[in-house]
Amino acid sequence: MxxxxxxxxxxxxxxxxxxxxxxxxxxxxxxxxxxxxxxxxxxxxxxxxxxxxxxxxxxxxxxxxxxxxxxxxxxxxxxxxxxxxxxxxxxxxxxxxxxxxxxxxxxxxxxxxxxxxxxxLPMAELLGGARHDHLPVLWTLASGDTARDIDEAFQRLEQRRHCDFKLKIGANAVDDDVRHVAAIKAALGERASVRVDVNQAWSESTAVRGIAALQAAGIELIEQPVSAREHAGLVRLAKRFEVPMLADEAVADARDGFALAAAGFSGAYALKIAKAGGPRGALALAEVAQAAGIGLYGGTLLEGTIGTAASLHAWATLPELAWGSEMFGPLLLKDDIVAEPLAYGEFGVELPKGPGLGIALxxxxxxxxxxx
Ligand code: MUC
Ligand code: MG
Known part of the structure; x- marks a missing residue:
């Protein structure tokens, strides 16, 4: 039985x-x-x-x-x-x-x-088998203070924890946000890649102004500048600028990914197990992205160790994450509820070993x- x-x-x-x-x-x-x-x-x-x-x-x-x-x-x-x-x-x-x-x-x-x-068997084996056992992980600078963010970035670089940084913007006036981002990029120079996540905060016209300035400042990727439902606007921005767009809230699952690609989008998709109803749905979105020539990015909804490990098992089966991942959730938390934390280092994280998630409470x- x-x-x-x-x-x-x-x-x-x-x-x-x-x-x-x-x-x-x-x-x-x-x-x-x-x-x-x-x-x-x-x-x-x-x-x-x-x-x-x-x-x-x-x-x-x-x-x-x-x-x-x-x-x-x-x-x-x-x-x-x-x-x-x-x-x-x-x-x-x-x-x-x-x-x-x-x-x-x-x-x-x-x-x-x-x-x-x-x-x-490890969860990755159930999802097709791991092709990687160490995945790149960026860090999000979001203290709200430019000097503190720069300090934090240098600390992470020196620890060899992270060399890619995502800045959360959109809460302030666009000119203030651009100044903040440009100051951080200027301080880091070529040592780090800097991207922004606007979390849907801009209208299309504000986005045109903001993205032009961010592109000139050397920002590498613009995440979800406009509302999730503004597929046409996101496609126009992707066509207008050289700096690529990363669709996050606009693409939850494979159907969204297909619709956005069919509408002419190019750039990258943030995969999240939470948006897609689980690891299997997130990998289905990855298949659509690959068929459409859209880059992959391992996204987080700021999960703790269990959700982060589940995502890592899924991302480990993918051929390539063109934009890396942001599976840093556990590092943002003061404490954890698992026996062994994930092993972060060398600008990434190890895929946990052992059956299932490889995580114990x-x-x-x-x-x-x-x-x-
Ligand atoms: C999001 O929208 O990308 C990911 C990293 C972070 O700081 O917030 C999340 C959500
Ligand atoms: Mg996002």
């Missing part, structure tokens, strides 16, 4: 950030992880994680809605089902529940972790930070 899913527990875990993290729509002092513990009848436990940014500031799911919707609607669709049938279970979630991509990603991660543990830390 094959193993069946017996129980699914969800926990909200609040972890403080090492410094305020300022984005165009919110400033984070804490990150909330929704941790999933899925237990199967053979005694195997699968771990999953879902996060967003700033409650409802980033998208329509909040940590509380992720937990609530798993508990009330999604978990009951899985309990009692055969635990190994990951693709069938994932299709079942989509058939009976719309949206809720982050909640579904957390569950898919837990299903894959359990299946990997059952078979004694620290039960004391989990109990300490879990919301009551």
């Amino acid at each position: 094959s193993s069946v899913i017996e129980s699914i527990e969800t926990l909200l875990v609040d972890l403080p950030t090492i410094r305020p993290h300022k984005l165009s729509m919110t400033t984070m002092a804490c990150q909330t992880l929704v941790i999933v513990r899925l237990r199967d009848s053979d005694g195997v436990e699968g771990l999953g994680e879902g996060t967003t940014i700033g409650g409802l500031a980033y998208g329509p799911e909040s940590p509380e809605s992720i937990k609530r919707n798993i508990d009330s609607y999604l978990a009951p669709l899985l309990i009692g089902q055969s635990a190994s049938a990951v693709a069938t279970l994932r299709a079942r979630l989509d058939r009976h529940a719309r949206g809720n991509a982050i909640a579904k990603s957390a569950l898919e991660t837990a299903l894959l972790d359990a299946q990997g543990k059952r078979l004694g 620290d039960e004391d830390k989990l109990a300490h930070y879990a919301r009551r």
Whole structure:
């Protein structure tokens, strides 16, 4: 008799950030992880994680809605089902529940972790096999203060932690943002690549002005300058400028990726397991991007170690990440809830080894930070 899913527990875990993290729509002092513990009848436990940014500031799911919707609607669709049938279970979630991509990603991660543990295989093996065991990781400078960001960048370079930096802009007037970014790029010079993420804050006309100045300042990549729904505007910007555009909020899954490519977009796509409803959906978007000649970038929704590890297992199966990755989430948090942290170094991170995610919980830390 094959193993069946017996129980699914969800926990909200609040972890403080090492410094305020300022984005165009919110400033984070804490990150909330929704941790999933899925237990199967053979005694195997699968771990999953879902996060967003700033409650409802980033998208329509909040940590509380992720937990609530798993508990009330999604978990009951899985309990009692055969635990190994990951693709069938994932299709079942989509058939009976719309949206809720982050909640579904957390569950898919837990299903894959359990299946990997059952078979004694790392999650990447279940997704086609790892082609890399060390992935490049950039750092996001988002303290809100130019001098502090420059200090932080030099520290990270000297530690050989990161040599690519993403700056969060869009909260201030465009001229102030451009001054801030240009000062950081001028301080770093050729030692580092500097990119920006506007998180949808600009109108198209502001974007034309801002991007022209950022391109002149030597910025290498412009992430989501306009609203996620402005596909035509993003395509026009991609055609207008030499500096490439990175579509993030505009592309959640393979269908979005196909529509944007068909509309004439060129540049890069940010893959995120959270946007695509799990690692498998994110890899489907990667296939579409590759078919369309669009570059790949391993994106984060600032997950902790479990969600970051799940993403790494997926990105490790890809031929090339033209723009690297931003899988630094755990480094933004003051503490962790896992026994062994991920190994960061040499401007990247090691793919965790061991069955499933290759990650074990620290039960004391989990109990300490879990919301009551
Ligand atoms: C985003 O929009 O890219 C990724 C890094 C970071 O600082 O915020 C996220 C979200
Ligand atoms: Mg982004």
